Amino acid sequence: MKIWINILLVISLVLFLSSCKKKSETEKSEEQTITEDTNNDIEDISANREEISNPSVPSPTNFKNIAEAKGDLDGDEIQELAVVYETQTKDELGHQRELHIFKKKAGNWELLHKSVGPILSSLAGGMMADPFENITMENGAIVIHHFGGSREKWMYTHRFRFQNEDWYLIGATIEYSIVCEETSLYDYNVSTGKVNFQHTKEACDNDGNQKGKSKESKSNYSLKAKQLIKMDGFVPGNTETKLSKDKTFYF
Numbered sequence: 001m002k003i004w005i006n007i008l009l010v011i012s013l014v015l016f017l018s019s020c021k022k023k024s025e026t027e028k029s030e031e032q033t034i035t036e037d038t039n040n041d042i043e044d045i046s047a048n049r050e051e052i053s054n055p056s057v058p059s060p061t062n063f064k065n066i067a068e069a070k071g072d073l074d075g076d077e078i079q080e081l082a083v084v085y086e087t088q089t090k091d092e093l094g095h096q097r098e099l100h101i102f103k104k105k106a107g108n109w110e111l112l113h114k115s116v117g118p119i120l121s122s123l124a125g126g127m128m129a130d131p132f133e134n135i136t137m138e139n140g141a142i143v144i145h146h147f148g149g150s151r152e153k154w155m156y157t158h159r160f161r162f163q164n165e166d167w168y169l170i171g172a173t174i175e176y177s178i179v180c181e182e183t184s185l186y187d188y189n190v191s192t193g194k195v196n197f198q199h200t201k202e203a204c205d206n207d208g209n210q211k212g213k214s215k216e217s218k219s220n221y222s223l224k225a226k227q228l229i230k231m232d233g234f235v236p237g238n239t240e241t242k243l244s245k246d247k248t249f250y251f
Contacts, residue, residue: 049064049066049086049122049130050066051064051065051066052065052066052067052068055068055083056068056070056081056083056102056109057081057083057102057109059085060085062087062088063085063086063087063088063098064085064086064087065083065084065085066084066085066086066097066132067083067084067132067134067135068081068082068083068084068135069081069082069134069135069136069137069142070082070137071136071137071138071140072137072140073101073137073140073141073142073161073162074140074162075140078103078104079104080101080102080103080104080112080137081101081102081103081104081109082099082100082101082102082135082137082142083099083100083101083102084097084098084099084119084132084135085097085098085099085100086122091121093120093121093122093123093124094121094122094123094124094130095121095122095123096116096121097116097119097120097121097122097132098114098115098116098119099114099115099116099118099119099135099142099144099231100113100114100115101113101114101115101142101167113167115167115231115232116232116233117231117232117233117234117235118144118158118160118231118234118235118236119132119135119144120132120146120148120235120236120237124148125146125147125148125149126148126149126150127148127149127150128147128148128149128150128153131146131147131148131156132144132145132146133145133146133147138159140161141159141160141161141170141171142159142160142161142167143157143158143159143160144156144157144158144160144236145157146236146237151178152176152177152178153176153177153178153179154174154175154176154177154237155173155174155175155177156172156173156174156236156237156251157172157173157174158171158172158234158236158251159171159172160231164228166230166231167230167231167232168190168228168229168230168231169190169229169230169231169234170189170190170191171187171188171189171190171191172186172187172188172190172251173185173186173187173188174186174188174237174249174250174251176249179204179208180202180203180204180208180210181201181202181203182199182200182201182202183199183200183202184197184198184199184249185197185198185199185200186249186251188223188241188251190225190229193222193223193224193225194220194221194222194223195220195221195222195223195243196218196220197218197219197220197221197243197247198216198217198218199216199217199218200214200215200216200217201214201215201216202214202215221243221244223241223243236251237250237251238250239251
């Protein structure tokens, strides 16, 4: 009798473990499907970014003009044109982008330079998906704006100028923020090596309203780059910079 009871207990245990394994595999499969669907949704949204209306120049084959800006970049009082193209080339961060710079000659836009790197790919914004916001021209420089992150949000503004027969990074304004906790702002003048740092701490009540006064501190640093930073190959947010033992930021 005891033998039969033991046999029944063993059979029950095997059936129980088998059931748990199948349940676990089913849950993992469902979770993987949900994750894949979510990723596909994000990528679909990114890939469906519309081409701007009435682009200034025809787009190359399989390229999509998603933004452009005009302004005088060389001081000759004649406007240049900067175009951001979304390409069909994809990496782990989505569709790659290219920046093309044109000069008007004899009434036509002539390509002066094209660069890969300064415009982040379509999914590089993390939970925010597409990080690219816009491109402008200010004070003879090309200015590129990005925004992304999840709980901690980041905002990048990079300025590029033509000098020494090439395009170089001349300034970067970087902001990291967590709502109702803190914000760190770095304004880096790459040309002069001056960094202005501002840190703000705040607290909120359960409804998300600011509680009390925020605490703000400011400091300045000198950080001369060892060499000029070219536009080509520069990727926003990928360059680590140490200001002190306890202050590091990426631009």
